[in-house]
Amino acid sequence: MSQSDAIPEFSKPKAGEGGEVSLTNLSAFSGGMGIKSAAEIVAIILVAVAIIGGAELALRLFEVPAYIMPPPSQIAWALIDEFPLIAPHLGYTLIELLSGFAIGSIVGLILAAVITQFPFAEKIVAPYILLLVTTPMLALVPLLILRFGFGYTPRIIAVALAAGPMVMINAATGFRRVDSAKIALARSYGASTLQIFWKIRAPMALPMILVGLMIGAIFGLLTAVGAEMVGGGFGLGNRLTSYSSMIQMPQFFAVVLLLSILGILIYVLFFLIGKKWASWEA
Amino acid sequence: MSAGDPRTAKLSVRDATKVYQTASGGLLALDGCSLDVRANEVVSIVGPSGCGKTTLLWSMSGLHGLTRGEILLDGQRITGPHPDIGIVFQEANLLPWRNLDANINFPFEIKGTTPDRAWINHLLHRVGLDGFGGKFPRELSGGMQQRAAIVRALSLKPSVLLMDEPFGALDSFTRDEMNRLVEEIWLDAPTTIVFITHSIEEAIFLSDRVIVLSPRPGRVAKEYVVPFARPRSFEIMATKEVFDLTNAIKLDIVGGRVARSRPVTEPVH
Numbered sequence: 204m205s206q207s208d209a210i211p212e213f214s215k216p217k218a219g220e221g222g223e224v225s226l227t228n229l230s231a232f233s234g235g236m237g238i239k240s241a242a243e244i245v246a247i248i249l250v251a252v253a254i255i256g257g258a259e260l261a262l263r264l265f266e267v268p269a270y271i272m273p274p275p276s277q278i279a280w281a282l283i284d285e286f287p288l289i290a291p292h293l294g295y296t297l298i299e300l301l302s303g304f305a306i307g308s309i310v311g312l313i314l315a316a317v318i319t320q321f322p323f324a325e326k327i328v329a330p331y332i333l334l335l336v337t338t339p340m341l342a343l344v345p346l347l348i349l350r351f352g353f354g355y356t357p358r359i360i361a362v363a364l365a366a367g368p369m370v371m372i373n374a375a376t377g378f379r380r381v382d383s384a385k386i387a388l389a390r391s392y393g394a395s396t397l398q399i400f401w402k403i404r405a406p407m408a409l410p411m412i413l414v415g416l417m418i419g420a421i422f423g424l425l426t427a428v429g430a431e432m433v434g435g436g437f438g439l440g441n442r443l444t445s446y447s448s449m450i451q452m453p454q455f456f457a458v459v460l461l462l463s464i465l466g467i468l469i470y471v472l473f474f475l476i477g478k479k480w481a482s483w484e485a
Numbered sequence: 486m487s488a489g490d491p492r493t494a495k496l497s498v499r500d501a502t503k504v505y506q507t508a509s510g511g512l513l514a515l516d517g518c519s520l521d522v523r524a525n526e527v528v529s530i531v532g533p534s535g536c537g538k539t540t541l542l543w544s545m546s547g548l549h550g551l552t553r554g555e556i557l558l559d560g561q562r563i564t565g566p567h568p569d570i571g572i573v574f575q576e577a578n579l580l581p582w583r584n585l586d587a588n589i590n591f592p593f594e595i596k597g598t599t600p601d602r603a604w605i606n607h608l609l610h611r612v613g614l615d616g617f618g619g620k621f622p623r624e625l626s627g628g629m630q631q632r633a634a635i636v637r638a639l640s641l642k643p644s645v646l647l648m649d650e651p652f653g654a655l656d657s658f659t660r661d662e663m664n665r666l667v668e669e670i671w672l673d674a675p676t677t678i679v680f681i682t683h684s685i686e687e688a689i690f691l692s693d694r695v696i697v698l699s700p701r702p703g704r705v706a707k708e709y710v711v712p713f714a715r716p717r718s719f720e721i722m723a724t725k726e727v728f729d730l731t732n733a734i735k736l737d738i739v740g741g742r743v744a745r746s747r748p749v750t751e752p753v754h
Contacts, residue, residue: 385580388572388580390566391546393568394595402591406582481582483622
């Protein structure tokens with residue numbers, strides 16, 4: 204406590220080293236998700252009905268042409284009618300997203316865990332990671348297609364390149380949150396470096412890792428759809444270009460709606476995982 | 486300075502000197518600190534802020550190496566963390582992602598041994614934490630967290646318990662309660678305890694001896710024997726003997742500070 208000035212090793216864990224920011228966002232969202240009473244549910248449904256119904260009414264009242272903005276009911280019907288046609292493309296996109304995300308996040312997690320153990324290596328690698336984070340990987344897709352053709356390969360590489368650095372940069376922030384008192388506790392029982400990693404560092408980093416995985420998955424989805432729009436003839440991104448070129452706007456918006464649902468599902472999935480495994484930090 | 490025979494002392498600090506390497510050069514935290522703690526003795530270490538109390542305790546635990554000098558446990562030199570030495574850290578230091586049971590199991594997980602459930606349950610009952618095993622640290626009060634930390638430290642049946650300002654963050658009522666608890670636990674099963682604290686009252690209430698460290702670099706400046714029999718009541722804390730003792734220690738600590746602010750080489754006019 205008051206001796207911390209004399210003993211550099213005891214510096215208290217800094218409350219909020221970047222990590223807390225994103226977690227506050229998560230818990231702020233949780234406040235919105237924690238539905239409490241019937242009155243709240245009714246209010247939420249009423250607002251949703253007002254917005255969707257209002258849009259429906261306004262679009263029909265002002266006779267907005269369907270090729271500019273179809274009314275919500277048409278989009279919903281298009282989604283139901285076209286779903287058998289869209290479903291395989293949803294599958295292709297999910298394959299790209301899952302395999303690219305798996306590769307990217309595994310590499311990102313391992314790199315984060317290794318690099319944070321060696322501050323010197325971290326300094327050398329950091330600029331390149333930053334470069335990978337800030338460069339839109341979509342920009343590389345034409346090049347990847349040139350090299351790997353129009354199949355899954357360029358898309359999976361792009362998704363991995365988009366998701367990996369996001370996972371890595373957040374996980375590294377997590378692994379850097381060293382609490383010297385907790386490490387000393389483990390060491391006092393004779394813990395090995397590996398035990399300290401698995402029993403102290405990894406659980407401490409978990410909330411940040413989950414944030415990284417969530418951001419990585421969302422970026423992966425964006426990149427997968429973007430890559431599909433560039434070329435290749437399959438996937439949800441390809442459906443978007445195809446429907447818009449044929450001015451099939453209800454179908455086009457049905458795919459957009461599907462993508463929004465996919466994004467929300469990713470968010471909810473990681474939110475629930477976080478609630479289960481990282482709620483101690485909230 | 487207690488010049489005890491290291492062969493009879495439970496824990497012996499010999500000429501402990503510690504230099505920290507900082508950006509602005511070496512920082513001498515401890516300078517030739519020597520003291521002995523007998524078996525089942527309770528010794529408190531007090532001193533001004535930054536005098537190296539915690540450094541001394543961490544050296545005794547084997548978590549820190551010394552720049553010079555040595556720590557002997559039962560006459561054997563300590564080179565690293567020792568299974569016979571338990572530590573109670575500042576502010577409980579529980580792992581927030583584990584519930585109370587899992588926190589208490591943590592040492593056994595690290596060591597790969599089976600916890601002695603009967604002993605742990607006895608301890609949990611002793612500190613009034615039975616039924617709280619499924620609770621997470623954030624669901625417990627500061628006092629309860631520190632009680633859990635004491636159970637964790639005692640679960641391995643250490644012969645020496647090092648306590649690093651364990652109750653510094655608690656309010657004074659909870660602190661009194663915790664002091665009484667430490668005394669009860671000691672009466673139950675006497676162990677050797679080294680207790681670091683900022684509170685002179687706490688040191689006197691708990692200890693057989695109070696050791697005063699000088700301002701940085703820490704040296705043993707003075708040593709007081711506390712002659713009261715246990716169990717002690719808080720009434721004795723209001724007696725003249727305790728009052729005089731408290732004042733003497735306080736003067737040592739404050740006086741040390743005044744002395745430090747004067748030039749040492751020249752006489753004071």
